[in-house]
Amino acid sequence: MKRRQFLASSAVAGAGCLIAPSLRLFGADAPSNKLNIALIGVWGRALAHYKAIENENVVALCDVNERRLGEASAKFPKAKHYVDWRKCLEQKDINAVICCTADHTHAFVANWAMNRGHHVYCEKPLANSVEEARVVRANFLKNRNKIATQCGTQRHEYENFNRVRELIRDGVIGELQQVSAWGNRQLRRPGYLPASGAPPSDFHYDLWIGPSAFHPYNPDYFSGGAGMNCLQWNMYWDFGTGQVGDMGSHTMDIAWNAIDAGLPLTAQAAGEPWNPEVSPVALEMHFEHPANDWRPPIQVSWYQGGVMPASPAPWVDLNKIGHGALFEGSKGALVSEFNARLIIPSGNGADMTYYKPRAKEALIPPMGNFQQEWIKACKGNLKTSCDFEYSGNMIEQMMLGLVAYRVGKKLSYDGATGRVTDVLEANEFLKRTYRPGWTLDG
Numbered sequence: 001m002k003r004r005q006f007l008a009s010s011a012v013a014g015a016g017c018l019i020a021p022s023l024r025l026f027g028a029d030a031p032s033n034k035l036n037i038a039l040i041g042v043w044g045r046a047l048a049h050y051k052a053i054e055n056e057n058v059v060a061l062c063d064v065n066e067r068r069l070g071e072a073s074a075k076f077p078k079a080k081h082y083v084d085w086r087k088c089l090e091q092k093d094i095n096a097v098i099c100c101t102a103d104h105t106h107a108f109v110a111n112w113a114m115n116r117g118h119h120v121y122c123e124k125p126l127a128n129s130v131e132e133a134r135v136v137r138a139n140f141l142k143n144r145n146k147i148a149t150q151c152g153t154q155r156h157e158y159e160n161f162n163r164v165r166e167l168i169r170d171g172v173i174g175e176l177q178q179v180s181a182w183g184n185r186q187l188r189r190p191g192y193l194p195a196s197g198a199p200p201s202d203f204h205y206d207l208w209i210g211p212s213a214f215h216p217y218n219p220d221y222f223s224g225g226a227g228m229n230c231l232q233w234n235m236y237w238d239f240g241t242g243q244v245g246d247m248g249s250h251t252m253d254i255a256w257n258a259i260d261a262g263l264p265l266t267a268q269a270a271g272e273p274w275n276p277e278v279s280p281v282a283l284e285m286h287f288e289h290p291a292n293d294w295r296p297p298i299q300v301s302w303y304q305g306g307v308m309p310a311s312p313a314p315w316v317d318l319n320k321i322g323h324g325a326l327f328e329g330s331k332g333a334l335v336s337e338f339n340a341r342l343i344i345p346s347g348n349g350a351d352m353t354y355y356k357p358r359a360k361e362a363l364i365p366p367m368g369n370f371q372q373e374w375i376k377a378c379k380g381n382l383k384t385s386c387d388f389e390y391s392g393n394m395i396e397q398m399m400l401g402l403v404a405y406r407v408g409k410k411l412s413y414d415g416a417t418g419r420v421t422d423v424l425e426a427n428e429f430l431k432r433t434y435r436p437g438w439t440l441d442g
């Protein structure tokens, strides 16, 4: 996959692009050249986007909680208000959408927005099933010459991501053989919460449930602080995919950025017993990826909830790194967390004479602010680091791993068709079932 090669496109003046040809004369950064943004989900994680968009036109605010709409209007007083994102997307002057809703509606909002020609920034995880990942990616690829997309894995802006990629590509650990990423967050939930009271009158709970199976209201689903409330609902299968979609999106990104992988050939997983209501705490997932033009076939793994890869050296305690990645090659290992890395040459021949550090001019340039990269891309060359092809492939792999976990067997996967080719019963778990009236690709 050559995600760093921008698909050259001059067709930025499509239906989804604000920039009228005359405005482009004044350049993408001209003050008059503003996006018309719909912010869907306006509180919690959305607060982290306020600064990035304060100089754009925020024309629509949508939240199932009317109280949050009231609070957000203090910052964006000109925006129209909605409680149903489907109605919001009918507003004609929108050309860019930021989605900060609960995980189980991300792929819906992203698809509907892209189908209307809008640029999309979608919080992670991009999808909650293999099918959702595939539909989002397909809609992006169909529209990539006129829209910019970004999945909200904002740690990607850390320059360490570039350094790790360069070191691996330049052979600091020899030939790459295996990559593991892990996360230690452990949220144990017994099962869906019991019914408790009625939702407040200004909270549209049925719209919050949206496409998922109905579960009775319980205020505990909404008792977390701003930007942390996702931890109150993301362990339940109908609302999220636990740490696989949550920190998995961020942490696998350290690995994904460096390995130029597409879809895996196989998936295999093991963990605590399958629970039909909540996602597992302890889990490991393994994927075989084919060779590409610079490396041999590799295994990619994800570990969570206290299950860890073996350390490359007894004196390196990987447990000290809450969220990290381990690259193993023929001449050593590289351990990385989000912001820093450690190189461990090992074995005979690991004298590092084979490795030539890059000249400063050859370093991958810093991407700058992650949200601004998307805003600039919407107004200009449409190029982003975590577009829905890159992030779509990554989350499809992770969701496939959850299917392997569910059936308890190693799966062979045909990424071209999106089908499991040997354990056929696994195919029914590639997609979620939606409530009547909700369309994934509307």
Ligand SMILES: NC(=O)c1ccc[n+]([C@@H]2O[C@H](COP(=O)([O-])OP(=O)(O)OC[C@H]3O[C@@H](n4cnc5c(N)ncnc54)[C@H](O)[C@@H]3O)[C@@H](O)[C@H]2O)c1
Pocket: 040, 041, 042, 043, 044, 045, 046, 062, 063, 064, 065, 068, 083, 085, 100, 101, 102, 103, 105, 123, 124, 125, 152, 153, 154, 207, 208, 210, 226, 227, 228, 229, 230, 231, 246
């Ligand atoms: N990138 C990051 O570092 C990061 C950090 C925290 C959360 N997140 C992601 O952001 C998302 C939101 O997380 P949160 O903790 O803010 O959750 P939250 O439960 O606080 O929801 C955020 C806001 O979205 C609204 N909302 C939920 N569903 C909606 C819908 N269908 N339509 C309109 N509004 C809706 C809520 O009422 C709330 O105001 C999650 O998907 C989470 O994974 C990302």
